[in-house]
Amino acid sequence: MHELHLLLIFHLIGATIWVGGHIILSLVILPQVxxxxxxxxxxxxxxxxxxxGLPALLVMVITGIRMSYIYIIKISNWFNFENPIERVVSLKLICLATIVLFALSAQFYVLPRLKxxxxxxxxxxxxxxAVTTISILMLILGSFVRYGGI
Structure with a gap:
C-alpha cells in the first residue's frame, strides 16, 4: 500500500471520530443539556x-502534516496560498488554529465557570x-485535495 493512501486512511479515521463526536455532541447531547x-x-x-477525540485530532495533525509534505507543501509554503493544494493546507491550518483557540477558551474559561x-x-x-462547524468545514476542505485543491 502506498504511504499516501495509508496516511489518508488514518486521517479519515481520525476525522470520523473527531467530526462524528462533535456532531453527536451538537445534535444529541447539547439539546438534552x-x-x-x-x-x-x-x-x-x-x-x-x-x-x-484528542488522540484522533493528534492523528489528523500528524498525518495531515506528512501528507502535505508528500504533496510538496512544506512548512515554508504554508500560508502562501500560491497553488490549489497550498490553499487547502493553509485554510485547514487556520481552521485548526481556530479550534485550538476555542478549546483553550473552553478549557480555561468556560468549563470551569459552567460547573x-x-x-x-x-x-x-x-x-x-463553532468547533463542530469548523470541523465539518475542514472535512469539506480536505475533500478538495482529491480534485487538485481549491
Missing amino acids: WKEKSVEKLFSFESKYERI TDNTKLPLMTFHII
Whole structure:
C-alpha cells in the first residue's frame, strides 16, 4: 500500500471520530443539556469523548502534516496560498488554529465557570457549535485535495 493512501486512511479515521463526536455532541447531547438544564451530561460526554477525540485530532495533525509534505507543501509554503493544494493546507491550518483557540477558551474559561454557573451554557453552546462547524468545514476542505485543491 502506498504511504499516501495509508496516511489518508488514518486521517479519515481520525476525522470520523473527531467530526462524528462533535456532531453527536451538537445534535444529541447539547439539546438534552438544554432541555434538562443539566450540564452534568455535558461534562460526562466530554470526559468520555476526549479519551478518543484528542488522540484522533493528534492523528489528523500528524498525518495531515506528512501528507502535505508528500504533496510538496512544506512548512515554508504554508500560508502562501500560491497553488490549489497550498490553499487547502493553509485554510485547514487556520481552521485548526481556530479550534485550538476555542478549546483553550473552553478549557480555561468556560468549563470551569459552567460547573457552578449555568448562565455560561450559551457561551459553551457557541463554542461547541463553532468547533463542530469548523470541523465539518475542514472535512469539506480536505475533500478538495482529491480534485487538485481549491
